[in-house]
Amino acid sequence: MASVSGACGNCAFFDDHHGNNDQAASDGGLCRFNPPVSQPGPDAHGLWPVVSEKDWCGHFAPETMGGLAAAE
Ligand code: SF4
Known part of the structure; x- marks a missing residue:
């Protein structure tokens, strides 16, 4: 198991801004x-x-590392 310093957080x-259903x-x-996956249907994200x-x-x-910024 990774240490806390190497964890996703x-x-x-x-x-941590949004969940897939806006309820994180x-x-x-x-x-x-990676890019999003498992598009449920043609009109879904x-x-x-x-x-x-x-x-x-x-x-x-x-x-x-820097250089990454979330799009709003
Ligand atoms: S790349 Fe994604 S899954 Fe891997 S440690 Fe970072 S946030 Fe977690």
Whole structure:
């Protein structure tokens, strides 16, 4: 298991602003490493993977890398 410092909550790709249904879990957010997937239908939006702050993966990147800014 990754240490807290290498967890999603500290990753540059973690987005805690919105859930896929606009209701983020208390410790949840979206992983923005890859494009959205699993588009449910032709008129629906694709879904970003939901992760918790304590999740982790091998693509972790420290937030201090900079250069990433969320679109509004
Ligand atoms: S799943 Fe990986 S890339 Fe995505 S936020 Fe977590 S550590 Fe970062």
